[in-house]
Amino acid sequence: MSSKLIIHATNVHQGGGRTLLDALLGQAPGGPVTALLDSRMALAQGVAQGIDIVRVKPTPMARLSAERWLAANTGSDDVVLCFGNLPPLFKLRGWVRVFLQNRYLIDKTPLANFSLKSRVRISIERRWLSGCVGHVDEFIVQTPTMKRLLDEKTHGQPPAHVLPFVTDKQHYSRGIGAGATARTACQGRFVYVSSGEPHKNHRTLMKAWCLLADEGLFPSLQVTLDATRFADLCGEIDVMRARHGLHVRNLGHVPHSEIRALYADADALIFPSTLESFGLPLIEARQAGLPVLASELDYVRDVLDPEAAFDPYSPYSIARAVKRFCGNQEPSLPLLDASEFMNYIVKKGRLSCES
Template sequence: MKCKLFIHATNIHQGGGYSLLSALLDACPGEQEVVALLDRRIPKPTNIPGTMFIKFVQPSIRQRFYAEWWLWQNVRSQDTVLCFGNLPPLFKLRGHVIVFVQNRYLVERVALRSFYIKARLRLGLERLWLSWRAGNVDEFVVQTPSMRTALLSSGCVVKQPVHVRPFVKVSGGYQRTMSLKHVRQDGHKRYDFFYPASGDPHKNHRRLVKAWCLLAEQGLFPSLCLTLDANVSSELCIWIDEQKLRYGLKLENVGFLPHDKALLLYVQARALIYPSLFESFGLPLIEASQSCLPVLAAELDYVRDVLDPEQTFNPESSISIVRAVKRFLGEGVGPLPLLDATQFMASVLGKVE
């Protein structure tokens, strides 16, 4: 019998994960028999080949457990199973199992106390699931070397290989194509800076907005576009609105956008700014490069894994973010003026104005 490819993605329905899943489904060869278990909340894929069977699963514990049992019943020894949502199958399957791990929270023991209780419970459960059922996996796939290091250090991997396969929707156009001087002088953009990110704590919005407040105190008011969902991140959005009003910030939150609409904003900005504290991949970094957009980003491994940004900063320091923004805008940030011993003594004695 001909082997089948099972794509298990019942917990993917939005954001970058959904964008990659859509591209993956479109790339399935027409001659390959594919069975896709998908979240009921996503739109039904179009142009499905006759060799693809889609089984939609409701986002409930009961239905997802049933999907796991269904896999156990239907996967044969010659089949391949691609688990696209970070988690191994609940049951030991007869086929070859590949798990694509994208969520860094599951492999790094980062404190979850800054999350709402529902998200904390979900992430805690998924961490347990990954470590408990990792023995059901034949190989892992991640997108960057630093994510591979994090997964290997997590204790989940025993003897399975961990492959680094940077996966994006379109792989071309991944290099700088214009000079930084030219971009600085481009005053015809809608925004100076764009940060497409959810309101999760590691996305670091508070330090970014504090940097904009410090810039305002220095008489600089660059515009910034955010994509925060006010329903999901209500407390953060209220705080940002308060800072915007207090300091007169040129800051616009356009709300959550589907991935295709978010892509349109890249061409409306002069630069991407990316202060996230950690990522499994950092897809917007790639998309910015493909859109010929300069990048200001955290000086962290996940950034250097995928590109060489135009400016970097310490993401835990709003002052460092301010300095990077000023360098990009061509606002001089000179070195600290030093005094020799004679000048210092003169200042102490009050002989220097």
């Protein structure tokens, strides 16, 4: 019997994972291929042609049944790609590769800001990964930072390899150029393409926009938040927008096919996320020749050199980066020499002083 490829992706149906899985299914190799997919994972017409699709409902019992199916139907010559971060629940006879792109599973980042449901899910998945790491022959990650974190957790066994892939690798470089036209004029139009999980850091970003408004600066910002999934966050943004007169617009969920048009209409991507396994919008913005203002963190430097970097935990740092990019420089400190300082000290009474 000939070997086959089994793509196990029962917990992928949205975000960057969905985008990459779509691209992968469109590149099926010769030979038999079976894909176990979440029932919510919609496929474009023509994608996954020639692939045997097995739909799995997003319930614990259906997921368990899929794991049992995988154990029963994997032959010794087969290759299994687990595309949903987690190893097989049971030891398989074939060669098992796990594509790991959820940094929360290997990072020690606290989960306090997540909902109870999300905390429970991530905690279970962390235990699943740790308990079933022996079922993996090889991990695949997207960046050197993810490899370092994973190696620290697994002590390098099984080995992890850095194999970053995107839907289209054309026009990518660490800096603006390489086939893309750099934009130099800034009209204060920013875009942030992301979902609304806590690590995406929208609240700190909005505080930065409020600080800018307090200085009489009103750059525009477009975000892509699903108003149903992130209702509380969208409500907070609405309050800030009304209170400070912010030029912030939520576009809602934007299909990946329309993202490039957002980049074409912006002066820069701003990306204040505090934690990423890859950061696909960073790659896509660079391919579009769009300047990037991003967190000064390892995951950013893994993939590009931003035009401006900031401390993602400080709204003041974010606001200053935006001002610099738009040509609004911070005033210099009103330095004194020792003589001027002493003259102030010896004077009696309260004097006005620039702060």
